[in-house]
Amino acid sequence: MKADLPKLRSAASVQFSRFSANRMAMISVWLLALTVALCFLGPYAFPFTAEDADFDNISAGVDLFSIHPFGTDDYGRDLLIRVLEGGQVSLMIGFLGALVAGVIGVLYGAVAGFAGGRTDNIMMRFVEVLYGFPYVILVILLSLLLGGGTLALFTALVFTLWLTPAVIVRAQAQSLSRREFIEAARAGGMTSWQIVTQHIVPNTISLVIVYGSLLVPEVILSESFLSFLGIGIKEPQASWGNLIQIGTSQMATDLRLLLLPGTLLALVLFCLNFIADGLRDAFDPNEH
Amino acid sequence: MTPVLEARNLTVGYKIPGGLFARPQTLPIVQEVNISLLPGQTLGIVGESGCGKSTLGRALMYLIKPLAGEVLWSGQNPAQMSPEVLRKNRAQMQIIFQDPIAALDPRMTLARILSRPLATFEPQLSKTDVQTRVAEALQRVGLSPDFAARYPHELSGGQAQRVGIARAIIGRPKVIICDEPVSALDVSIQAQVVNLLMDLQAEMGLALVFISHNLAVVRHISHQVMVMCLGRTVEQAPRDAFYARQLHPYAAALKQAVPEPDVAAERLRRGQSLPGELPSIAHPPPGCVFSSRCPQAQDLCRTARPLLKSYGSGRQGACHFIEAPP
Numbered sequence: 042m043k044a045d046l047p048k049l050r051s052a053a054s055v056q057f058s059r060f061s062a063n064r065m066a067m068i069s070v071w072l073l074a075l076t077v078a079l080c081f082l083g084p085y086a087f088p089f090t091a092e093d094a095d096f097d098n099i100s101a102g103v104d105l106f107s108i109h110p111f112g113t114d115d116y117g118r119d120l121l122i123r124v125l126e127g128g129q130v131s132l133m134i135g136f137l138g139a140l141v142a143g144v145i146g147v148l149y150g151a152v153a154g155f156a157g158g159r160t161d162n163i164m165m166r167f168v169e170v171l172y173g174f175p176y177v178i179l180v181i182l183l184s185l186l187l188g189g190g191t192l193a194l195f196t197a198l199v200f201t202l203w204l205t206p207a208v209i210v211r212a213q214a215q216s217l218s219r220r221e222f223i224e225a226a227r228a229g230g231m232t233s234w235q236i237v238t239q240h241i242v243p244n245t246i247s248l249v250i251v252y253g254s255l256l257v258p259e260v261i262l263s264e265s266f267l268s269f270l271g272i273g274i275k276e277p278q279a280s281w282g283n284l285i286q287i288g289t290s291q292m293a294t295d296l297r298l299l300l301l302p303g304t305l306l307a308l309v310l311f312c313l314n315f316i317a318d319g320l321r322d323a324f325d326p327n328e329h
Numbered sequence: 330m331t332p333v334l335e336a337r338n339l340t341v342g343y344k345i346p347g348g349l350f351a352r353p354q355t356l357p358i359v360q361e362v363n364i365s366l367l368p369g370q371t372l373g374i375v376g377e378s379g380c381g382k383s384t385l386g387r388a389l390m391y392l393i394k395p396l397a398g399e400v401l402w403s404g405q406n407p408a409q410m411s412p413e414v415l416r417k418n419r420a421q422m423q424i425i426f427q428d429p430i431a432a433l434d435p436r437m438t439l440a441r442i443l444s445r446p447l448a449t450f451e452p453q454l455s456k457t458d459v460q461t462r463v464a465e466a467l468q469r470v471g472l473s474p475d476f477a478a479r480y481p482h483e484l485s486g487g488q489a490q491r492v493g494i495a496r497a498i499i500g501r502p503k504v505i506i507c508d509e510p511v512s513a514l515d516v517s518i519q520a521q522v523v524n525l526l527m528d529l530q531a532e533m534g535l536a537l538v539f540i541s542h543n544l545a546v547v548r549h550i551s552h553q554v555m556v557m558c559l560g561r562t563v564e565q566a567p568r569d570a571f572y573a574r575q576l577h578p579y580a581a582a583l584k585q586a587v588p589e590p591d592v593a594a595e596r597l598r599r600g601q602s603l604p605g606e607l608p609s610i611a612h613p614p615p616g617c618v619f620s621s622r623c624p625q626a627q628d629l630c631r632t633a634r635p636l637l638k639s640y641g642s643g644r645q646g647a648c649h650f651i652e653a654p655p
Contacts (some may be wrong), residue, residue: 221427222431222434225424225493226434228392228419228423230416230417230449232412243437
């Protein structure tokens, strides 16, 4: 009774075909994939790393046919490779941060919304307290605690960014938990945890995918912002944020230090926003 | 024979949390209901909207904890079971719902919806056994086993209700609570679903609790009829005796509210609708729950609540002025 069944279109396949019909979103997917591949594989094409200084070519200009296509900075480090490796850090923090914050937020919100009553009340008041916490100060505190660097930045970002998915999912879980299939699940002997993970969370997933795709650029932007302020990723490690910061200090004389990381960051942010847009349209229940 | 389902003085209500100045309150929805249901029997529960029928159904399933009184499943009290034992014992009590589509998880295929209860009730089953049981359940409710791959949004209301019934019977229950199972369906489909329930009852020896406001459907399927008004039982009787003559004026009014197919009789019937307002369940009248709308109400009715008394041959009524049936 499995293999020989007529193939019916599931909701997911309808949504997928609707997403692939969105041209901007599909272009964005390919551009983003290309950028990611470039950032993670590109540096291997060069015989030196981002930290190797080439003292013969300090502050070299753009020369696409030389060994340093986009030139070097004033320490003689290759700009292209620094931007690509900075991209690795920014993208990793973006996707991983969104994933971790998303998972925590979804589970927290689903539990709160499903439990309801006093549990929900306490859990959501806690979220509101955290919302009130100024996050630049939180990052500074955490950097002091964890000795600064990527881990402190990552923890601080996740700590502030799981709140919104929690609130969104909680509202959805609240309305879902009053539906009759949840009652049927209880009559079928499922535990509350099983209902949350097998009924509530899968039913919020379309919402979460859309929000998650907006969360990634938010994390990348926050990372860049904090690194720009000098409390995120520290030299000599590169990230798009601190590269842009170095770029701005020299933009009066040499614009390319700002333009290269800035363009890539903008490209990724645009792509992610178009993808989020396409996902939202694909999952929109009003168009079913 | 032990009844498969019993309720003793069952009182169910919701707690309203108190505000800054208000005290927490309990709002009783169902009060002091007694039920005893034998295997293979159907109890029809009728009453107007908001009288507590559905809440009673949930309480019988032990999905809502009673405030007082107890529910017994084949003589065992679910309130005294450990959570683990209770989960396993839910196999004997199942429920089907009014809105058949909302009762199915939109993101699951029917195969997953139907096999989910088995994962809890009979975890020892192999994968192929589960698939056979799913196919069997689908066939039993008159659907082709190919339906297993479908999603709920691909079903019509009648098909979805059949799936709801398949999910209820797959764990081989003793009792199924049917909460207005046909109210949301087309009239032609209603008959099919009711007949399906009666066939399954005959095959599996199921006991049914059939909650409805449709007296004609209840007449078709029930052995016993119970009438509820504002959370209380006002009359309980064997089906034929009940439809021949209602003891309680509220039951008689319900019966009269059924439209007549004959034009002249219908015109006459329309003139006799009940006057008065439905009292709030938060402030029930001190006397009889029906006293504010009863055409025969006396002063006694507004001050003293009539108790449910037996009138012979299995009939019970709660009214001060019931004339003993012949």
